Amino acid sequence: MxxxxxxxxxxxxxxxxxxxxxxxxxxxxxxxxxxxxxxxxxxxxxxxxxxxxxxxxxxxxxxxxxxxxxxxxxxxxxxxxxxxxxxxxxxxxxxxxxxxxxxxxxxxxxxxxxxxxxxxxxxxxxxxxxxxxxxxxxxxxxxxxxxxxxxxxxxxxxxQPLPLYIAAWDEMLGGNDGDGGRADMSLKYAPLWGSRLRAYEPGDPVKSIHWKISARRGELITRAPEEVYAWPACLILDTEPASYFVPERGEIFEIAVSAAAAWLQRQSEGTDAYYFRPGLGNNTLQLIGREGLYEGLEVLAQVQLDSERFASLNGARSWNHLVVPGQRITIITGCLTSSLVARLLQMADAGAVLDVWCSGESSDEAVHGSDVEEAGIGNGGAEHWEKSAGHWSAQLSSHGIRMVPLLYDSASVQMKPGRGGRDHGIA
Missing domain, CATH: 2.60.40.150 (C2 domain)
Incomplete structure (x- = not known):
């Protein structure tokens, strides 16, 4: 022009x-x-x-x-x-x-x-x-x-969204604790990420050794025999506004997006496929390796919270159609809500192995009462919500669903050049 x-x-x-x-x-x-x-x-x-x-x-x-x-x-x-x-x-x-x-x-x-x-x-x-x-x-x-x-x-x-730097990774990967730390990795690493890989142990068959990953990490890594035919891990990013009702809604959602980026990067280090679903309004993506990582990050870079109208239309929609019995699914959300808990329980009953990461949780109770009041729920609603949060956590735990609170602290959200992500920890 x-x-x-x-x-x-x-x-x-x-x-x-x-x-x-x-x-x-x-x-x-x-x-x-x-x-x-x-x-x-x-x-x-x-x-x-x-x-x-x-x-x-x-x-x-x-x-x-x-x-x-x-x-x-x-x-x-x-x-x-x-x-x-x-x-x-x-x-x-x-x-x-x-x-x-x-x-x-x-x-x-x-x-x-x-x-x-x-x-x-x-x-x-x-x-x-x-x-x-x-x-x-x-x-x-x-x-x-x-x-x-x-x-x-x-x-x-x-x-790209800034990947979440998880301070506990050093401990989960063994840190400088010698062989004992690396042995402990197989116990802590697999439940969090749903990996099919673990450290080599005496008696493991040679054919189960993953030579490419072993060369990259400097130690022998094998495929867990009971997980060789497991379904690929899946990530679901919750984009419903009701799950991010705290005053810092935008920041809490960005923490969730950063956690999703970290999950994708972690999965891309292997050679297996993995699934990613950015909200209910989108299709599930099947990703493989670094090429899949770029595709996933491109989608993740554009993801936003659903509109209130779209959320209300899909509020009663079940997630059971996403479940394959035995598949490990990681759900990243803000805070627990009654509808979310109901969906998680349905998925667990359908046979899914679930990890739930909550970016709005700073303790066993996702949000303190004062924050809930500021969000517009009111005094009575705040007290009721605090009681419900503890009850929901107990329900999820009884169904074998692991809760992973992302320790949110606004002062710790910063660039880490050496690590390449936001400074957070996983409890």
Whole structure:
């Protein structure tokens, strides 16, 4: 799209007309000088617009190629101008991450046809950005008569959700505790992640050794015999607003999304397939390895809480159709609700092995009474909810459902460059 600078001419032509009339009426050197100056400015402006470049090409690259949410992005633009006279200056505004995010601004000068510049973006929210545009402008020496071209980009910028850094991983993976720590890994690691792999133990058949994973970890890893034919692990991210009713709804949901990203990354380290379902309104994705991880993160980057209308239409919908007997399913949610607990119990009765991760829980009771009151439930509702939370936890435990509270602390949500995720712990 090319801008013609009509506004400048709408102001310039009347000025030239007034000065011409003034000179014709009064005459004099001063009037002639002003008229000639206005004509000169208009002529230069017309030349910059009519004789400027006829074709503009912009190439955009950025690093890292798939940044995490909040990570600084370095964007490099290469501008090529073809045809006409090279302009005195070129101004570039780049909206790589859309109009709602920060834009990059670059200014070049020097009568050139090729320019290259770099700018940085910070604080870009997770998402898939596909409608970024670039605006290129040039004009006269005063900047009054401009020619503007807007180019629609076809790039696809994926900003991944920041994976949750789980402090307890070091302990689960053995840390520096020697062989005893690694032996304990087989007890703690499998229930949390639903892995089919464990540390090699004397007596395990050689054919059960997973050589690729063993080489990566520096120790022998075998497939658990009783899990060789198990169904792939599955992740369900709860996107119902009722599960995130605390005052920090947005932050709690982002913690859940980060936990889902960590789960996907963990599963992608193996060679087996795994399933991911981002809310009830979407289909279940079957993912494999690193390629599947990128597909899952692309979907996860765009996931949002369901609308109230959609949630009400699907509120009574059962999750039993998602269950395969014996399959390990991880459900990531905010806080326990009566409808969620009912669904979990139905899934457990149908034969699923369930782990429930709650991003809104900071103890055995998901939310304190004061938080519930702030959410609009009221004093009586807060007291009732606190009693119900303990009852729900007991019900889930009696059905063999493991509760994994994500220890939420707003002060600990920060970038961990060495680890690559949000700083949290799993109790």
């Amino acid at each position: 090319m801008g013609s600078g009509v506004g400048a001419w709408m102001a310039g032509v009347p000025v030239i007309g007034v000065l011409g009339a003034l000179y014709a009426w009064k005459g004099g050197g001063a009037s002639l000088f002003l008229l000639l100056l206005a004509l000169l400015i208009g002529a230069v402006g017309a030349a910059s617009q009519l004789c400027g470049p006829t074709r503009v090409t912009v190439r955009r690259t950025w690093a890292p190629s798939a940044p995490y949410e909040g990570e600084e992005i370095e964007v490099t633009l290469q501008i090529s101008l073809e045809g006409g006279i090279p302009p005195l200056w070129v101004q570039v505004e780049d909206d790589l991450a859309g109009l709602e995010q920060e834009r990059g601004r670059l200014l070049f000068s020097g009568f050139k046809r090729n320019y290259s510049g770099t700018y940085r973006l910070s604080g870009v929210a997770r998402g898939l950005y596909t409608e970024g545009s670039t605006t290129v402008a040039w004009g006269d020496v005063f900047g009054w008569f401009k020619r503007v071209r807007r180019l629609q980009g076809r790039d696809k910028l994926l900003v």
